[in-house]
Amino acid sequence: MSRYAAPLFALLGAIGFAVTIWMIFTDTPLQFSWQPNERHVVLATGSGSLFFNQKIFFWHVPHAIMLFLAVGVAGVSSIGFLTKRNPKWDDVALASVEVAVAFGAVTLLTGMIWAKAAWGHWWIWEKRLTMSLLLWMTLVGYTIVRRFAGASGERIAAAMAVFAMIGVPFIYTMVGAGDNHPQAGSEGNVATLNADMRPAFWSSMVTFLCWFLALVITRVQSARMQREVRELREKGLDAGVLE
Amino acid sequence: MRSIICLVLLVSSTALADSGSAAGSGSAPAGSSAGSGVPSAGAGSGSAPAAGADTPSAPIPIPGPPPPVEPNPAARKACVEAMNGDPAFADRIVKTAEVQLHDKLMAVQVTKDVCTLRDHGDSQADVAKNKKHVLMAYIAMWLVAAGFVMFLWRKQQALKVEIANLRRDLDAATKDPK
Missing domain, CATH: 1.20.5 (Single alpha-helices involved in coiled-coils or other helix-helix interfaces)
Incomplete structure (x- = not known):
């Protein structure tokens, strides 16, 4: 892995972020809709029309997708680690999970703020929201196991990462017809997005993908340094330098 | 029986109608009064923002029920006799009462609609500016x-x-x- 990869992706992410912010606030229309009333067609307030608040969408959804991507990378890497016992897989899994915790925190926080704006509640115990919270708690559990469970914690944590990855498709599809949260697929917010909003959304997606890659690469480098520290300590113990 | 219905309609329309408008709109045909609901909604919504522009937070008052009118036994007796004596006159009375009642109900409904539209507008402004x-x-x-x-x-x-x-x-x- 090139030492310039992380700075390059970070730079691309910074440029993309500036462009995305400009597009979100100057180039995308406000979101609103009209609904038939008993006697009139009226401007739909509430979840029908979010106006300026809809701009949270451009951060919330890319972060959620990066969360799913990070959990997927962590799950696949953990399977690789459990089958091959190669520590490089474990480094990637650890890095991905920690990045997933950060992206998941942003997803949950921006989602709560959006829910307050759209539904009038900070939190509703719907299926997708509850499962997303459980996923995030599982990822936090992974980091706790890695921190406190010692050497055997690597395999326990790897199993947790695989478990978390299995949950992602359920979270994505688990939206009922009566739920407040938008449905996935062709009925979802992304598929039904206004054409004028799509450039900002995809710009945001690319930006956060660059940001995700920069963070994962940096964290993998840290994990390798941690491994190097452990190896040097073992050498020091063998040489009698360390006690 | 028919005369009782007529009387009920007449009394209720009299109770709802204010003294100034009753004579003018009473002669309007049913079709035109039904059609007047839509334009009057526009007129109502046109006048509401003007009032709202001065005092944006002042609610538009919804007219309450007018005070009850004391029945006049002599007029009632004369009316019943006239209606029983002339079925065509009775039909005209019934139609007039229906038109007046409809107009008053429409006026109340339009006021409510204006309030609803203004509430939507206020909510829209709140969300848009927030x-x-x-x-x-x-x-x-x-x-x-x-x-x-x-x-x-x-x-x-x-x-x-x-x-x-x-x-x-x-x-x-x-x-x-x-």
């Missing part, structure tokens, strides 16, 4: 990102120092076996 949630989401995103980058940076710095110290100790130990 930037608090977007700002909160933006701050949350930056706080988490800054916290994570700080965590990574401090971790890397600590690891670099630790690696340098360990290498120095190991090099010193290999150069000086004692």
Whole structure:
């Protein structure tokens, strides 16, 4: 892995972020809709029309997708680690999970703020929201196991990462017809997005993908340094330098 | 029976109608009064913002029920006799009462619609002007990102120092076996 990869992706992410912010606030229309009333067609307030608040969408959804991507990378890497016992897989899994915790925190926080704006509640115990919270708690559990469970914690944590990855498709599809949260697929917010909003959304997606890659690469480098520290300590113990 | 219905309609329409408008709209055909509901909604909504422009927060009053009218037994008797004596006159009375009742109900409904539309407009303005949630989401995103980058940076710095110290100790130990 090139030492310039992380700075390059970070730079691309910074440029993309500036462009995305400009597009979100100057180039995308406000979101609103009209609904038939008993006697009139009226401007739909509430979840029908979010106006300026809809701009949270451009951060919330890319972060959620990066969360799913990070959990997927962590799950696949953990399977690789459990089958091959190669520590490089474990480094990637650890890095991905920690990045997933950060992206998941942003997803949950921006989602709560959006829910307050759209539904009038900070939190509703719907299926997708509850499962997303459980996923995030599982990822936090992974980091706790890695921190406190010692050497055997690597395999326990790897199993947790695989478990978390299995949950992602359920979270994505688990939206009922009566739920407040938008449905996935062709009925979802992304598929039904206004054409004028799509450039900002995809710009945001690319930006956060660059940001995700920069963070994962940096964290993998840290994990390798941690491994190097452990190896040097073992050498020091063998040489009698360390006690 | 028919005359009783007529009387009920007449009394109720009299009770709803204010004294000034009753005579003017009473002669309007049913079709035109039904059609007047839509234009009057427009007229109502046109006049409401003008009032609202001066005092945006002042609610549009919904007219309440007028005070009850004391029945006049002599007029009632004369009316019943006239209606029983002339079915065509009775039909005209019934139609007039229906038209007046309809007009009054429409007026109340239009006022309610104007209020509903204004509430929607107020909500729209509140949501459209409210930037608090977007700002909160933006701050949350930056706080988490800054916290994570700080965590990574401090971790890397600590690891670099630790690696340098360990290498120095190991090099010193290999150069000086004692």
